[in-house]
Amino acid sequence: MVSVHAAAVRAMAIGALACALVAGCRSAGGCKPGDPFCFCAAGRSCTQECPGVRGCALQCANDNVSCRLEGGDGCSASCQNAQSCEARCGRGAMVACQHVRVACVASVGDGSRVRCEGAARCDVTCAAGCDVDCPGGRCRVRCADPARCRVACDTPLVTCPDGSLACGTGC
DSSP states (O other), rough: OOOOHHHHHHHHHHHHHHHSSSSSTTTTOOTTTOOEEEEEEEOOOOOEEEEOOTTOEEEOOSSSSEEEEEEEEOOOOOOOOSSSSEOOOOOEEEEEETTSSEEEEEEOOOOEEOOTTTTTOOOESSSSOOOEETTTTTTTEEEEGGGGGGOSSOOOEOOOOOOOOEESSSO
16 A cells, blocks of 8 residues: 555656656746646745646745645645745645745645644645644644544644644644
C-alpha cells in the first residue's frame, strides 16, 4: 500500500519531469493556468490554478514571497520557507508549509497531509480526515470528522470551543 506522502512525492517528481519536458514551465511570466506543474523562480510570487486537475503541483520553495495553488485530488504545494502559502486541493493532497514565515492557509480533502513544522501560522481545514504535522509551529486545524484527524504537536493539543484543534497557539 502506498502512503499519501509517497504518492505526493511521486507526483512532484513526475511533475518535475513534465516541467523539464514542457517548454515555458519556468517562463518569466510564472505559472500558466491549467498546466499540471509550475516551478516558481526564487523570490517570486506565483499562483497556479488547475481546479479539478488530478496531481496538479506547485513548486514554490525557493524563498518565495506568496504561493497559491488551486487544484483537484492529489495536488501538491511545496511552499517551504515562503512568506505565505495558500492551497485549495481535493482528496489525497500534500501541502508542505514548513517554516512559512507569515501564514499558510490550506483547505484539503480527505486523506490529505499538511506539513507545518516551524510555521509562523498554519490554518488547516480538512473536508473529512487528514494528518497535520505541526512541531514547532502555530497551527489551527478544523476537521469535518475530528475523529479522523491526526495532529502531531510538540505542545499540548487544545480543543477549542468551536471544535477546532490548536497547537502552539491559542484558540
